[in-house]
Amino acid sequence: xxxxxASRARGSQRSGEQEVVIEALGAxxxxxxxxxxARVFVPLTLPGDRLTVRLGARREGGFAAEPLAWHAQAPRxxxxxxxxxxxxxxxxxxxxxxxxxxxQRDQVAMALARRGLHEIAIGPPQPMPASTRxxxxxxxxRRGGKIALGFRGRAGHDVVDVAxxxxxxxxxxxxxxxLRAALADLPLAAKGGEVLVxxxxxxxxxxxxxxxxxxxxxxxxxAALVEVHDLARVSWQRAAHEEPEVIVARRxxxxxFEGVPVALPPGAFLQASAEAEVQIRAAVGEAIGDVATVAxxxxxxxxxxxxxxxxxxxxxxxxxxxxxxxxxTGAARAAGFGDRITFEARDLERAPxxxxxxxxxxxxxxxxxxxxxxxxxxxxxxxxxxxxAMVSCNPASFARDARILVDGGFALTGIRLIDAFLWxxxxxxxGSFMRR
Numbered sequence: 001x002x003x004x005x006a007s008r009a010r011g012s013q014r015s016g017e018q019e020v021v022i023e024a025l026g027a028x029x030x031x032x033x034x035x036x037x038a039r040v041f042v043p044l045t046l047p048g049d050r051l052t053v054r055l056g057a058r059r060e061g062g063f064a065a066e067p068l069a070w071h072a073q074a075p076r077x078x079x080x081x082x083x084x085x086x087x088x089x090x091x092x093x094x095x096x097x098x099x100x101x102x103x104q105r106d107q108v109a110m111a112l113a114r115r116g117l118h119e120i121a122i123g124p125p126q127p128m129p130a131s132t133r134x135x136x137x138x139x140x141x142r143r144g145g146k147i148a149l150g151f152r153g154r155a156g157h158d159v160v161d162v163a164x165x166x167x168x169x170x171x172x173x174x175x176x177x178x179l180r181a182a183l184a185d186l187p188l189a190a191k192g193g194e195v196l197v198x199x200x201x202x203x204x205x206x207x208x209x210x211x212x213x214x215x216x217x218x219x220x221x222x223a224a225l226v227e228v229h230d231l232a233r234v235s236w237q238r239a240a241h242e243e244p245e246v247i248v249a250r251r252x253x254x255x256x257f258e259g260v261p262v263a264l265p266p267g268a269f270l271q272a273s274a275e276a277e278v279q280i281r282a283a284v285g286e287a288i289g290d291v292a293t294v295a296x297x298x299x300x301x302x303x304x305x306x307x308x309x310x311x312x313x314x315x316x317x318x319x320x321x322x323x324x325x326x327x328x329t330g331a332a333r334a335a336g337f338g339d340r341i342t343f344e345a346r347d348l349e350r351a352p353x354x355x356x357x358x359x360x361x362x363x364x365x366x367x368x369x370x371x372x373x374x375x376x377x378x379x380x381x382x383x384x385x386x387x388x389a390m391v392s393c394n395p396a397s398f399a400r401d402a403r404i405l406v407d408g409g410f411a412l413t414g415i416r417l418i419d420a421f422l423w424x425x426x427x428x429x430x431g432s433f434m435r436r
Contacts, residue, residue, distance in 0.1 A: 029091030029425035048074030203232035276420035287389035372397030381408025
C-alpha cells in the first residue's frame with residue numbers, strides 16, 4: 001500500500017497543479033494539506049483554505065508547493081507590511097492573534113508529546129508590540145548599479161528590497177534608505193553580503209559581513225555614513241566564527257540589563273527586543289526562585305547573571321565567547337559587585353560542567369543556541385542541582401533536553417511562552433524544572 005501511495009504522490013508531483021485543503025499549520029508556519037499519503041506544505045495559507053497549488057520539490061516526507069488560486073479562504077488578519085508574502089522575515093502576519101497564540105502552544109505541546117511528555121502546563125504567550133525588534137540581520141545584493149537591501153525572500157535566497165518594516169524599531173527602519181545608498185558606493189559590497197543592525201542605548205551598531213575585506217574607499221564611505229547618521233559603531237566580519245574588526249567607533253556601545261550598563265562587543269547576542277528580554281528574565285526568576293548561588297550557562301553578556309549579582313546572588317558565568325564574558329565581568333566591576341561574579345570561557349557542548357563543579361550552586365540557568373544543550377542536560381542529571389531554568393527558541397531541541405532532565409529525576413513544572421519574534425514561526429519559551 002505504501003508503494004502505491006508513493007507512486008500516486010509522484011504522479012501528483014508530475015501533474016504539477018492540484019487542488020488541496022489546508023488542515024493545519026506546521027512548525028515553519030506553512031499550511032499542511034494531504035495528497036494521498038503525502039503532506040503538502042503551502043506558505044501563506046490557513047486551516048480551512050481550499051486552493052490550487054503547484055507542487056515542487058520534496059520536503060519532509062511530502063512536497064513543497066506554491067499557492068496559485070484560492071477557492072475558499074478561512075478568516076485572516078490583514079497584513080501589516082506591504083512586503084509580506086515575498087519577504088521571508090515574517091511568516092504569520094495573516095494569522096489572527098488568538099490563533100497565533102493557540103498555534104504556538106500547540107507547537108510546543110506537540111514537540112513535548114513526541115518525547116513522551118504530556119500534560120505540561122504551558123502558559124499563553126506574552127505578546128510583544130510591533131516595531132520593537134532591536135536586532136535585524138539584513139541581506140544585500142548588487143543588481144546592476146543598485147543595491148537591494150532587506151530580508152531574504154520567502155522562496156530562495158534572493159534579497160527582497162525592503163522599503164518599510166513593521167517589526168523593527170523605527171531607528172532601524174529609518175536607516176534602510178541611507179544604508180542602501182552607502183552600500184551602493186562600497187567596493188566590498190560588490191558580491192553582496194549581510195549586515196547585522198542592533199539598536200543600543202548608544203545608537204545603532206552595525207556589523208558588515210562580506211567576503212571582501214574593506215579597502216580605503218570602503219573605510220572612507222563607512223566613516224561618512226557614521227558621521228552623517230550618527231551611528232555608534234560599524235565593524236566588519238568575514239565569517240561568523242571570526243572576531244569582527246571595528247572600522248569606526250563614534251562612541252562606546254552600551255546596553256543595560258535592569259539598570260546595569262554593559263559595554264557591548266560587536267555582534268554580541270541580545271534578546272530580540274527589550275520588551276521580550278524583560279519577560280524572559282521574569283520567567284527565569286520565577287523558575288529558579290530566591291537562591292544564593294547560580295550557574296549562568298551560555299551566559300552571553302549577562303542578561304540574567306548581572307541583575308542576579310546586582311541583587312546579591314553569587315553567579316558563575318560560562319560562555320564560549322571570551323569577549324562577551326569580558327563585557328559581563330567589566331560591567332560587574334564597574335557597578336561595584338565584581339566580587340559576586342566569577343567567569344569561565346568554555347564550550348559547554350564539548351565540555352559541560354560536570355557534577356563536582358555543579359555542587360556549589362543552588363540553581364542553573366541555561367540559554368543555549370538553537371541546537372540545545374544535550375551534553376549539559378546529561379551532566380545536570382548526575383548532579384544534585386535542585387532547580388533549572390531553560391530558555392529556548394527551538395521547541396524540538398528543548399523537548400529533547402527536557403526528556404533527559406525528566407528521565408534524570410526532574411519535573412517539568414511549567415513553560416512560559418514569550419512572543420519575542422512577532423509574526424514569525426520562531427517560538428521563544430522558558431521551561432521550569434525542579435528535582436523531584
